Amino acid sequence: MSPISKPAQLDDVSKAIIEQLQADGRRSYAEIGKAVGLSEAAVRQRVQKLTDSGVMQVVAVTDPMQLGFYRQAMIGVRVTGDTTEVSERLASIPAVDYVVLTAGSFDILAEVVCENDQDLIELLNKEIRSIPGVQSTETFVYLKLQKQFYNWGTR
Amino acid sequence: MSPISKPAQLDDVSKAIIEQLQADGRRSYAEIGKAVGLSEAAVRQRVQKLTDSGVMQVVAVTDPMQLGFYRQAMIGVRVTGDTTEVSERLASIPAVDYVVLTAGSFDILAEVVCENDQDLIELLNKEIRSIPGVQSTETFVYLKLQKQFYNWGTR
DNA sequence: AGTGAAACGACCGTAGA
DNA sequence: TCTACGGTCGTTTCACT
Numbered sequence: 001m002s003p004i005s006k007p008a009q010l011d012d013v014s015k016a017i018i019e020q021l022q023a024d025g026r027r028s029y030a031e032i033g034k035a036v037g038l039s040e041a042a043v044r045q046r047v048q049k050l051t052d053s054g055v056m057q058v059v060a061v062t063d064p065m066q067l068g069f070y071r072q073a074m075i076g077v078r079v080t081g082d083t084t085e086v087s088e089r090l091a092s093i094p095a096v097d098y099v100v101l102t103a104g105s106f107d108i109l110a111e112v113v114c115e116n117d118q119d120l121i122e123l124l125n126k127e128i129r130s131i132p133g134v135q136s137t138e139t140f141v142y143l144k145l146q147k148q149f150y151n152w153g154t155r
Numbered sequence: 156m157s158p159i160s161k162p163a164q165l166d167d168v169s170k171a172i173i174e175q176l177q178a179d180g181r182r183s184y185a186e187i188g189k190a191v192g193l194s195e196a197a198v199r200q201r202v203q204k205l206t207d208s209g210v211m212q213v214v215a216v217t218d219p220m221q222l223g224f225y226r227q228a229m230i231g232v233r234v235t236g237d238t239t240e241v242s243e244r245l246a247s248i249p250a251v252d253y254v255v256l257t258a259g260s261f262d263i264l265a266e267v268v269c270e271n272d273q274d275l276i277e278l279l280n281k282e283i284r285s286i287p288g289v290q291s292t293e294t295f296v297y298l299k300l301q302k303q304f305y306n307w308g309t310r
Numbered sequence: 311a312g313t314g315a316a317a318c319g320a321c322c323g324t325a326g327a
Numbered sequence: 328t329c330t331a332c333g334g335t336c337g338t339t340t341c342a343c344t
Contacts, residue, residue, distance in 0.1 A: 055222065074229075
């Protein structure tokens with residue numbers, strides 16, 4: 001989040017290529033080329049550049065619900081003292097899939113995935129609230145995921 | 156989030172295939188096959204099944220920072236009355252990339268991406284706090300993203 | 311940065327265990 | 328659900344613009 005370099009300036013063709021891969025990350029370069037009006041080789045070079053520069057990556061994403069993780073929640077964490085160690089401890093917990101240091105009435109926001117309520121309770125008590133420096137937590141149990149983007153920027 | 160079907164039971168081979176695609180979504184079936192000890196056709200069939208059933212998808216993910224969106228924040232929203240319409244309105248805003256209905260001291264959590272602070276202020280005032288039913292908001296500006304998973308479950 | 315062509319490798323359908 | 332195999336299509340390299 002901190003490294004401020006210049007934003008990558010993408011032309012419409014690169015944006016179109018990204019959109020193609022957002023729809024289906026395994027679409028062939030040839031097919032993308034047809035869609036965006038470029039040769040296969042040119043598409044491949046652009047994709048290479050986009051991934052090498054870190055603007056884009058193509059990855060598999062799995063659905064927690066389909067895998068039996070029926071309980072998701074965001075945990076707002078208030079910390080006494082330095083937040084660094086607490087956030088690292090949180091990030092090291094497998095059930096925690098998202099950790100961000102924030103400014104506001106929470107110092108850290110952490111998203112967690114659990115199989116059920118019992119797991120969530122234990123996660124909170126045994127793994128999160130027991131971390132030294134964690135002063136208090138507030139839990140927001142997910143009821144319905146309304147929108148989720150893995151992709152930003154090309155809008 | 157609501158449709159509760161049985162969790163997909165994945166054997167070690169399917170988990171290994173998913174891990175391969177989490178590392179690189181464009182890895183060839185043949186190469187994955189070598190890594191997991193399966194023929195190319197078998198890998199292809201499994202990937203097909205995983206994507207058809209919605210357990211997994213392969214997509215392009217872009218980095219907002221690299222695209223000039225230097226300000227991210229989570230907005231906690233308190234709503235008077237029905238939360239459905241508010242969440243739909245929020246989800247329709249391009250700068251909002253994540254919306255979830257929650258139980259707790261917020262009714263909705265929404266993640267936003269902006270280019271700078273000015274954009275965030277305007278987003279809040281003109282697009283979010285102006286939605287009928289939005290009683291109050293609390294903003295958690297992101298300072299440092301510590302951990303981000305696009306994938307869960309295979310742990 | 312882009313195209314085009316030829317060799318190579320991946321992908322897909324089908325058949326069979 | 329897997330392997331095997333042939334036809335088709337995608338990818339790679341390279342020479343050229």
